[in-house]
Amino acid sequence: MDRSPYAIGIAGGTGAGKTTVARELTESVGEAVTMIPLDNYYEDLSHLDMDERREVNYDHPSAFEWDLLAEQLETLLAGEPIEMPQYDFERHLRKPERVTVEPSAVIVLEGILVLYDERITDQLDLKVYVETDADVRILRRIRRDVVERGRDLEGVIEQYLSTVKPMHEQFVEPTKKRADIIIPEGANRTAVDLLQEKVEGEIEG
Numbered sequence: 113m114d115r116s117p118y119a120i121g122i123a124g125g126t127g128a129g130k131t132t133v134a135r136e137l138t139e140s141v142g143e144a145v146t147m148i149p150l151d152n153y154y155e156d157l158s159h160l161d162m163d164e165r166r167e168v169n170y171d172h173p174s175a176f177e178w179d180l181l182a183e184q185l186e187t188l189l190a191g192e193p194i195e196m197p198q199y200d201f202e203r204h205l206r207k208p209e210r211v212t213v214e215p216s217a218v219i220v221l222e223g224i225l226v227l228y229d230e231r232i233t234d235q236l237d238l239k240v241y242v243e244t245d246a247d248v249r250i251l252r253r254i255r256r257d258v259v260e261r262g263r264d265l266e267g268v269i270e271q272y273l274s275t276v277k278p279m280h281e282q283f284v285e286p287t288k289k290r291a292d293i294i295i296p297e298g299a300n301r302t303a304v305d306l307l308q309e310k311v312e313g314e315i316e317g
């Protein structure tokens with residue numbers, strides 16, 4: 113690789129549409145873009161049993177292994193491959209296996225607190241915050257967590273009120289001021305098109 117990859121961070125509240133924006137971006141630009149979900153860097157809680165893991169606050173910054181993420185991002189930006197951890201949402205558990213991620217021209221790091229830690233933000237070339245109203249986000253989250261993450265309605269509501277909402281207000285929303293671009297409502301066609309143009313420009317050099 114001739115030059116360092118271009119690193120984009122996409123932050124925002126749960127259900128804001130971060131993954132959707134990141135996916136649309138990566139799908140349109142193909143293999144030149146690598147997606148890194150922050151969720152893969154949740155701390156390894158395999159020493160806790162399932163009932164204990166259900167009680168963990170997954171929206172507090174301390175839930176993430178920032179050292180590992182900072183180190184792996186630095187490695188990718190230096191043009192070296194990483195062994196990225198994988199995460200199982202149904203079991204609240206880091207999977208035993210890792211996947212090899214090769215460096216590419218553009219790296220997209222996506223997750224609720226991607227703009228929280230300076231060791232990460234210092235490495236990002238473009239910082240994006242996806243802003244979507246809380247009522248829309250919780251409705252999206254209920255549907256997604258029940259359909260894709262093995263949860264029930266009562267559990268989603270309880271978690272939202274006890275940790276997700278207060279942590280969003282305390283830690284996630286304040287990171288918006290670090291963003292270069294704020295995208296309203298997630299997969300906003302115009303905003304995604306502009307991001308695609310930017311990314312294509314970076315790939316072409």
Ligand SMILES: Nc1ncnc2c1ncn2[C@@H]1O[C@H](COP(=O)(O)OP(=O)(O)O)[C@@H](O)[C@H]1O
Binds near residue numbers: 131
């Ligand atoms: N602009 C949008 N309009 C309608 N539904 C959306 C939009 N963006 C995302 N969604 C849906 O909302 C849910 C959560 O989106 P996702 O991108 O996973 O959010 P996040 O990664 O921010 O938690 C998904 O089911 C997705 O299909």
Ligand SMILES: O=c1ccn([C@@H]2O[C@H](COP(=O)(O)O)[C@@H](O)[C@H]2O)c(=O)[nH]1
Binds near residue numbers: 126127201223224276
């Ligand atoms: O074991 C876990 C780990 C995370 N969560 C929740 O996931 C969201 C972050 O994912 P998004 O895709 O950005 O919504 C976070 O709000 C955690 O509450 C979980 O429930 N269990």
